[in-house]
Amino acid sequence: MNLAIVGSGYVGLVTGACFAEVGHQVICVDNDLKKVHQLQDGQIPIYEPGLEDLVKKNVAAGRLSFTTSIGDAVTASKVIFIAVPTPPQPDGSVDLSFVEGVAREIAAHIKEYRIIVDKSTVPVKTGEKVAQTISRYNPGADIDVVSNPEFLREGSAVEDLMKPDRIVIGVSSDRATGPMKEIYTPFNAPIMVTDLNSAELIKHAANSFLALKISYINAVAAICEASGANVERVADGMGADKRIGRAFLNSGVGYGGSCFPKDISAFIRISRELGYQFHLLEEVERINADQKERFLKKVREALWVLRHKKIGVLGLAFKGNTDDVRSSVAIAIVKQLIAEGAEVKAYDPKAMEKAQPLVPEARMVEKAEDVAEGADAVLVLTEWTDFKTLPWQAMKKKMLSPLLFDGRNLLNPEELRALGFTYTSIGR
Numbered sequence: 001m002n003l004a005i006v007g008s009g010y011v012g013l014v015t016g017a018c019f020a021e022v023g024h025q026v027i028c029v030d031n032d033l034k035k036v037h038q039l040q041d042g043q044i045p046i047y048e049p050g051l052e053d054l055v056k057k058n059v060a061a062g063r064l065s066f067t068t069s070i071g072d073a074v075t076a077s078k079v080i081f082i083a084v085p086t087p088p089q090p091d092g093s094v095d096l097s098f099v100e101g102v103a104r105e106i107a108a109h110i111k112e113y114r115i116i117v118d119k120s121t122v123p124v125k126t127g128e129k130v131a132q133t134i135s136r137y138n139p140g141a142d143i144d145v146v147s148n149p150e151f152l153r154e155g156s157a158v159e160d161l162m163k164p165d166r167i168v169i170g171v172s173s174d175r176a177t178g179p180m181k182e183i184y185t186p187f188n189a190p191i192m193v194t195d196l197n198s199a200e201l202i203k204h205a206a207n208s209f210l211a212l213k214i215s216y217i218n219a220v221a222a223i224c225e226a227s228g229a230n231v232e233r234v235a236d237g238m239g240a241d242k243r244i245g246r247a248f249l250n251s252g253v254g255y256g257g258s259c260f261p262k263d264i265s266a267f268i269r270i271s272r273e274l275g276y277q278f279h280l281l282e283e284v285e286r287i288n289a290d291q292k293e294r295f296l297k298k299v300r301e302a303l304w305v306l307r308h309k310k311i312g313v314l315g316l317a318f319k320g321n322t323d324d325v326r327s328s329v330a331i332a333i334v335k336q337l338i339a340e341g342a343e344v345k346a347y348d349p350k351a352m353e354k355a356q357p358l359v360p361e362a363r364m365v366e367k368a369e370d371v372a373e374g375a376d377a378v379l380v381l382t383e384w385t386d387f388k389t390l391p392w393q394a395m396k397k398k399m400l401s402p403l404l405f406d407g408r409n410l411l412n413p414e415e416l417r418a419l420g421f422t423y424t425s426i427g428r
Helices: 010-021 033-040 053-060 069-076 097-109 126-137 158-160 174-187 196-227 232-237 260-272 277-301 327-338 368-372 385-389 394-398 413-418
Strands: 004-008 024-031 064-067 079-082 114-118 143-147 167-171 192-194 310-314 343-347 377-380 403-406 421-422
Touching: 004 010, 004 069, 010 024, 010 053, 010 064, 010 158, 024 069, 033 064, 053 064, 053 158, 069 097, 079 097, 079 174, 097 114, 097 126, 097 232, 114 126, 114 174, 126 143, 143 174, 143 196, 167 174, 167 196, 174 192, 192 196, 196 232, 196 260, 196 277, 260 277, 277 327, 277 377, 277 403, 277 421, 310 327, 310 368, 327 343, 343 368, 368 394, 413 421
Parallel strands: 004 024, 004 079, 024 064, 079 114, 114 143, 167 192, 310 343, 310 377, 377 403, 403 421
Antiparallel strands: 143 167
């Protein structure tokens, strides 16, 4: 099928490449001419395992192309996916100006039946607004608007899209159901067809529940520290219950990224506008913010005064296997360390270029082990698996004091303590 993806950012690019991989003809649209030229040349602006090879393969096969023209894409495609940014606003609501702008542009080029799909994460009732906008600027336009939320995890997005747990399709007309199922048939996954509003709520409800699990286990970690228990053993025992599951029960310095913080704030705001005060999610946010401060308190207690202390930081991305630093807890911690007068040397396998403008005072180093040189303490803030196999014994010899703070419970406590580190983690 001929498909268009408006927005060639994280979601749009992964979606377009995977659709092309299963045989669809895909046009990806972006208003950034430089980015379009880069993509046409096989240069990928984000790091996502497997994505670069997928894009190059399908561009070479003629199934995937890039353009700045929405008009060309609408003319050539039966189904148009909107995958533009929906950034948070200061009050917790979502900025839908990009979605509205694209809907207006699409409206100007519709001459025959088209299916418009909201792929971006949007508040409930956004699909209705998209339909109204298109009708306002192109009265009589023959369209159906569909909600098709994405459930991609950065770092494993290609696999998530190629082998999804489920596919949610929210429709306001049965006419759109057949073509949408046809698009996803090659993925061999359960397809759930709902009404438009339910599909939009599913994404916010799912992300909020996952964030709730993270905040819950971080609250349990505080109890573990007070009682001498081990949060990983507690999480293993909980996760063995099939009603709960082990996923998202990893304690650490808190969740971040482009989805969870934004989606939870938005869901709280949406609920309030609908007349319900979602106190449970407000507490999830509070616990997450408190987790960062609890970690910093441990560092302060060990170093007494942070001013003029040399601190090495391992990890700047909000999670491993990505270069995304949006709402990264690691970045927030580095900013606070610098604000308190610490000198920070940092390393991340993929995120340093994007992180540097956010923390210009931090010195980026070429190798992970370089953060230990003269350090009063080293902090692990992102769960890159490469950090597990660093030459820790050699790094200890370079440090001024052997203080190691593991904010992701990535390392083995017994092994690090046996090497002579004063090792501190979360809830262990």
